[in-house]
Amino acid sequence: MADAPQGDFLVLSQISKRYGGVRALENVDFSCDRGKIHAVLGENGAGKSTLIKIIAGVVGPDSGAIVLEGRQRHFANPAAATTAGVVCIFQELSLMPDLSVADNISIASPPRRFGFIDARAQRRRAEELLAEAGCEDVNPLLRIRDLPLSRRQMVEIAKALGQKPKLLILDEATSALTSADVEKVYGLLARLKARGVAILYISHRMHEVDALADRASVFRNGRHIETFDKGARSTAEIVQLMIGRDIATQYPPKPKRPRPQPALKMLNLGWDNHLSGISLEIGAGEIVGLGGLDGQGQKTLLLALFGVLRGVTGSITIDGRNTRPGSPGRAKSHDIGIALVPEDRKTEGLMLPMSVADNLTIACLDALTVGPFIDARKEAKAIDEGVGRLQIKVGSTDDPVSTLSGGNQQKVVIAKWLMTHPRIILLNDPTRGIDVGTKQEMYRLMRELADQGAAILFYSTDYDELIGCCDRVAVMYDGRIVRELAGDDLNETNIVASSLNIVEPQAAGGGHPGREKANV
Amino acid sequence: MTAIAAILKPSRDDRPILIAALFIVAILVAGTVYTWHRFGSAPLLSPNYLLQQLQIGAFLGIVAAGTMLVILISQIDLSIPWTLTAAAMMATSVGGPWAIPVGLLIGLIVGVLNGLGVAYLRVPSMIFTLGVNAVMRGLMVAHTGGFAPQTGATEFMRTIAAGRILGIPNALFVWIAVSLAVAVMLQRTVLGRAIYAIGNKEAAAYLAGVNTKGVTVICFALCGLTAGLAGVLLAGYSQKAYQGMGDAYLLPAIAAVVIGGTNILGGRGRYLGTLVGVILIVLLNSVLSIMEMPEAGRQVIYGAVIILMLLVYGRGERVTS
Amino acid sequence: MSDIAIRVRQNFAFLTAVALFFVVYLLYQLVHPKGFSSAVLVQNSDEVFTLALVAMAQTVPVLAAGLDLSVGALMTMVGCFASYLLTGAPEGTPLALDLAGFRIGLGTLPGGGTGILFGALICLAIGAGCGLLNGAIVVYGRIQPIIATLATGAIFIGVALFLRPQPGGKINEDLNWALTNSLGDFASTVHIFNDGAAPWFAPFAGIPTSFVILVLILLLVWLPFSRTVTGRTIYAIGSAEGAAYMSGLDVKRARVAAFALGGFFAACGGLFLAIQTSSGNADIPQAGAYTLNSIAAVVIGGTSLLGGSGGVLGSVFGAMILRVISFFFRVFDIAPLLQPLFEGVILLAAVSIGAARVLRVKNTLELFR
Secondary structure (H helix, E strand, O other): OOOOOOOOOEEEEEEEEEEOOEEEEEEEEEEEOOOOEEEEEOOOOOOHHHHHHHHOOOOOOOEEEEEEOOEEEOOOOHHHHHHOOEEEEOOOOOOOOOOEHHHHHOOOOOOEEOOEEOHHHHHHHHHHHHHHHOOOOOOOOOEHHHOOHHHHHHHHHHHHHHOOOOEEEEEOOOOOOOHHHHHHHHHHHHHHHHOOOEEEEEOOOHHHHHHHOOEEEEEEOOEEEEEEEOOOOOHHHHHHHHHOOOOOOOOOOOOOOOOOOEEEEEEEEEEOOOEEEEEEEEEOOOEEEEEOOOOOOHHHHHHHHHOOEOOEEEEEEEOOEEEOOOOHHHHOOOOOOEEEEOOOHHHHHOOOOOEHHHHHHOOOHHHHEEOOEEOHHHHHHHHHHHHHHHOOOOOOOOOEHHHOOHHHHHHHHHHHHHOOOOOEEEEEOOOOOOOHHHHHHHHHHHHHHHHOOOEEEEEOOOHHHHHHHOOEEEEEEOOEEEEEEEHHHOOHHHHHHHHOOOOOOOOOOOOOHHHOOOOO | OOHHHHHHOOOOOHHHHHHHHHHHHHHHHHHHHHHHHHHOOOHHHOHHHHHHHHHHHHHHHHHHHHHHHHHHOOOOOOOHHHHHHHHHHHHHHHOHHHHHHHHHHHHHHHHHHHHHHHHOOOOOHHHHHHHHHHHHHHHHHHHHOOOOOOOOOOHHHHHHHHOEEOOEEHHHHHHHHHHHHHHHHHHHEHHHHHHHHHHHOHHHHHHOOOOHHHHHHHHHHHHHHHHHHHHHHHHHHHOOOOOOOOOOOHHHHHHHHHHOOOOOOOOOOOHHHHHHHHHHHHHHHHHHHHOOOOHHHHHHHHHHHHHHHHHHHOOOOOOOO | OOHHHHHHHHOHHHHHHHHHHHHHHHHHHHHOOOOOOHHHHHHHHHHHHHHHHHHHHHHHHHHOOOOOOOHHHHHHHHHHHHHHHOOOOOOOOEEEEEEOOEEEEEEEOOOHHHHHHHHHHHHHHHHHHHHHHHHHHHHOOOOOHHHHHHHHHHHHHHHHHHHOOOOEOOOOHHHHHHHOOEHHHHHHHHOOOOOOOOHHHHHHOOOEHHHHHHHHHHHHHHHHHHOOHHHHHHHHHHHOHHHHHHOOOOHHHHHHHHHHHHHHHHHHHHHHHHHHHOOEOOOHHHHHHHHHHHHHHHHHOOOOOOOOOOOHHHHHHHHHHHHHHHHHHHHHOOOOOOHHHHHHHHHHHHHHOOHHHHHOOOEHHHHOO
C-alpha cells in the first residue's frame, strides 16, 4: 500500500464501517490529491459506495480518521461535508422533480434578499452554472420532471459546480448521459483538474476510467487493495485485482448455428412518436441485442412487447400466432410466454421490503397452487431451485430482499422470471451497476437459456457486452432500427457509427469516429 | 414460528400484536381496580360482560376487516359511514326475505364503484371515496326525507345481530366467520400475496404480471361488502336504521387496523393484529363508559392511547440516502 | 418555449380552478336577484372565509407529502377558546372555565380592545402551538401523519368539549359587526377614515372585511413564507424527500413548520367562525365536515395529494368553488332534501375531472409514481 504523501488533500486513515454483521470497510487507508482525477474501482460490495458516503458525510465511520486539508474532520451530515468543500454527485440524483432547475441548483443556500429567496439572482446563477456545465440550452424555469434523464444528470452536475467543490466525487454520474454530453463532462473535469480540484470517480466503464483517470484505487471486500498511476496496470490485471481470481474469457462462446425459425417476429411496430417501423425477428436459441445511444426507443420497444404500452401499432407474431399482449399479466401467460427484466430493479423489479422468497414466487404463484390455496411445499421447492440455479447469496429467504447486494438482487429478478418458463426473454440493461463477477455469471446464463431454446432480446448500453454476447445486434436511432449487424460486421466501429446514424460504415481500425463531435 | 418463540422473540410484525395484547390486559386491570374501588365489584371480568363487549365489537370488527384490506394496498375507504348507513336503511325499507341480500348488495356495488374509480380513473382513493360517501348520504337523505326510516329491521336481522346460540352472540359467529375468511385469504391465497405485493410496490407487482386493477377493485368491493354487512347487523341490533349510524365506525376502524400493526402506507400487517386492535378499542370505550367519563375525556384518552401505542411500537424508518 | 408558456403549463391545474371559479361565480351573481351588490358579496365572503382558511391549513402539510386530519378539530377548539377570550369584557372581569359544574378561575384579561387583541393573539398562538405538536409527533415520534393527526384531532375535540360542553360564550358585538361586514362598517366601528365617510375611501367601502383579511393573510403570511428556504423545503420534501435530505436541507424543521403553519391558519379560521357565530361550539360533526371539505378544496385547487406541487392560493379557490356550489342551491331553490345529493355528485365529478388526463396516458408504468 502506497504511503500517503504529505500535503495530500484528503487522507483517510484506518477507516472501518460495519452494517450489522457485514464489514463494509476494514482499516482502509486512502488518499487523493488536488488536480488529479482519481478512479475508485471495485465490484459491488467492495466498499466503494460506503467509502464515498463516509467522505460525503452521509454516514459516519465506526473508527478511523478523515483529514481534509491537514485538519481532522467529522461530518455530521451531507451539509457539513459540502461546507468543507466536499461535493458528491450520487447515482440516484439529488434533484426534486417538482421544483424548477433554478430552485434545484440553489436549493440549499440560495441568493437572498432581506431573508427571502431572490428569484432573479437565483436564475442568473443557474444560467451561469448551466453554461459552465455545458448545457446552456436548459431553461432554468423548467421543472426537473419535464426534462429527460440525460439533461437531469447535467443539471445535477451544474448544481455540484455551484457548491464550489474542492473535492468532487462522481458516483456513476455519467451512466445516463448521451455521448455528446459525456464529452462535455470530460472537458469539464479537465478544466476542474486544471483549477486544482480533487476528483474522485467511480465507474464500472473501463474505457471511461482509461480515458480519464490519473490514478486508480482498487477495493475488494471492504479493503483497499492497491493504488496505481495511469498506465501502470493493464485492464486484465485491474480486473484480477477487483475480483481476486483469474478470468480466462469474458464471454461465453457463440455457437455457429443456421438462422432458426423466428420465435418472435415484429412487423412495423410503432407507438406514439417514440417507435416507428420496427421490424425484427428473433429465433429460438438466439440472443439479439439492441444497441444505440440512450433514449432512442430501446426501452420503449421492450415495454411495447411486454404489454405495458397502449396504442401500439403493427403486428407481433409469436410462434406463428398473431398476438398483442395487453398487459404484463397476459404477456407472461403460458401461451405467450414473455418475460421482462426491467430497467430499475429497485422500483420495477422488486418489492424491496418483502422477503426474497415472496419476490421470487410473485410471478409464478398460479403454478404453485392447490385449489385456491398456495401449496407451501411446492413453493419451498421452487424457491430452493431458484436460489440454487442462480447461486443467489442470501442468508435466509425470509430476509427482506433489500438486504441483498445489487448483483444478488438482480439475480432474484431473473430467477423470478425463469420460474415462469418463458420462451421469450426481454432484458432491459440488466448489468448496469452490477459487479464484474456477477456480470460474467449473467452472460453464461443468457447463453445457457438460449441453448435451451429461449429467444432473447437484450438491451445494453455497453458495446463490449453487445459484441461479446449477441448473435445479432439491431442498432436503434430515433425510434427506428437503422442497422442490423451480425458476424464480422458486429464490431464497435459499426455499432458506434450506426448509433450516430452515420450512413456509410467506416472501415474497422480507422480510428474512433464515434468520438468525433457529431451533433446528435 | 411457534407461539412461544413468537412471544419471546417477536418478529417485526408480531411486536405490535403483543404490545396491543398487553395494553388490553392493562386496560382490564385498570378498569377492574376502578370498579373494585368504586363499586366493590369486578364486572369487567365477568364472562357475560366480556361476551357482550365482543358482540358490540363484532360490528366494528367486521368493518375493520374490510378496511384492513384497503389499507394493505395503500388506499383508504372514506365511504364506509354512509355505505353502512345506506345498507341498513335499504335493508329495513325493503324488509322481508330480501332485506339482508339488498343490504349486502348495496355494500358490494358501492365497493365496486370505489374500486373502479381508484383503479381505472386513478383518482386518489381518499378523495374518490369521500365523494362517494357524500353521494350515498345524498341518496339516503333524498330517499328517507331526512328522517330515520319508519320500517324496522326484519326478524331475521334481529336474530343474527342480537340473538344467541348456546349463550354466544350470533354476531360473534359472523365476525369469526369473516375473520377466518380474511385471515386465510391473506395468508394462503394468491390474492392475499398479490395484495401485499401491490401494497409494497405497485409498479413491481404490475410488471410481475399481477392484475393490480382487478385486485384493487376486489379489495374495495370486499370493504364495501363488510360495511354493508355491518350495517345490516347494526340495524338488526338496534332494531332500526337511523341517520348517521355509520359515522362512529370509520375512524375507530382505521385506528384498530393501525394499532394492530398494519402499516398505514400498506404492504405490511397481520389480520390477528386488526382483531386485537378492535378488542382494545371496544374495551377502552366500555371501561371509559363505566368510569362515566364525559365525552370530552373519552376523546382525549382515545387520541392519547393511539399515539402512545404507536410510539411504543417503534417508529418508521429514518430518511437517509 | 417562452417563459410565460412554461409558467402556464406548470400551473395548469391551478389556472383551471381559477377559471372554473370565475365562471361559476359569475353565473351565480347573474342569476341572483340582488347580484353584484355589496350585501351579497359580504355574505358570500363571510361564508367562504373559514373554509378557505381551513383549506389553507390542510394545504401546507399536504405539500410536504403529509395530511392533517385534525384541522377541523383544531379550528373548533380555537373557536371555543375564542368564546372565552374575545368577550371584550371590561378590565378586571374574571376569566373562568365552566367545567362539569365547577368554575375554574383563570385570572383576568385586560379590558376592552386590548383584551380582545390579546385574546386573539393567544388563540393564534394556541393554533400554531398545536400545529407544532402535530409536527413534533410526526417528525420526532416518526408516526405517519394520517394516524397521528387522527389521534390529535380526537384530543383537540376533547379539549373543545371541555371548554364548551354546550355551545356558549360570547363575542364582543362590535367585533362581530366590524369583521363580518364591509370595510365601511369596519371603519365606522373602529373610528378610522372619518368613520368610513372619507371621500377617498368611498370606492373601497363596499369590499367585504373578511375578504380583505383573507388577502392580508395570504400576502403577509403565506407569500413571504413561501419565499423562504423553509417554505421551499416543504415543497422539496413533498417532491423527493430523500433527495432533499441529500441536498442538505433541514427536512425535520421544515415538516414541523408545515404543521405549525397549518395550525396557525386553522386557528384563524376558528377565530373568525367564533366571531361570526358569536359563540363557541364544540360541534364534532361540523369539525369532521370541515376537515373532509378541506381535503376536497385542496384537490380541486390543483394541489397534488402526493405533495411537491400546488399551493395555498389554489386551495382558497377550491374552497370558494365548493361554497359557491351550495350558494347555487339557495338561488335555484333546489329542494333541501336533494342538496346533499347534488353536492356529492358535483364533488365526485369535480375530482374525477383530473381522471380524464389519466385515461389518455399511454404508458401504464407512468400511472404508478
